[in-house]
Amino acid sequence: MNRLVRSLFKPTLFQFQHATLVVRQSLAFASTTNDDKTKKLFELIKDIRYAMITTVESDNSLRARPMASRQVDKWDGTLWFFTKKSSPKVEEVKQNYDQVNVSYSDPNKMSFVSVSGEAEFVDDKDKLKQLWSSYLKVFFPQGLDDPDLTLMKVTAKYGEYWDSPSNKMVQLYAMAKAAATKNPKAIGENQKVDMKK
Secondary structure: OHHHHHHHHHHHHHHHHHOHHHOOOOOOOOOOOHHHHHHHHHHHHOOOOEEEEEEEOOOOOEEEEEEEEOOOOOOOOEEEEEEEOOOHHHHHHHHOOOEEEEEEEEOOOOEEEEEEEEEEEEOOHHHHHHHOOHHHHHOOOOHHHOOOEEEEEEEEEEEEEEEOOOOHHHHHHHHHHHHHHOOHHHHOEEEEEEOOO
16 A cells, blocks of 8 residues: 555656646636735745845846845735845845845745835834844844844735645645646645735
């Protein structure tokens, strides 16, 4: 029995790892409104501490780097990151019409999120205090007294998320179903969100 189970899931896991994660087809769920999708997107990212921020360099090459993500308790269409005013990303953002991409992932929950938006740098002492967390001291040893400290505010324009069940047995069943039906949509939910509305 054990050998039979392994033989059923081994090719499926291979297909999942090498093919289905990159599928970007939007699933059409008539009952899912844009507000529901936006709320779900925020629920997926609100507890993830680090995101990858992608900017465009002066030679038009893409550059991504991890940044500590600090979110407010309620989604208001913005993402917040602590950074330094002297960081190269400040110029990269300004020279490319403030366009950035923010990527989040939680592999344990099989959740992945991509957000495109416009970035700006905000020197607001009250907001800095509101979003500050002790783990940020690793990156900013002077804390809130650092004169080079600033916030990068990303106003979300578009988002997309991929979310699969985190329960391993449910994942295996979904992968087996996707392989049997040749339908990668069976693995989980993929939604595109227009946040400009």
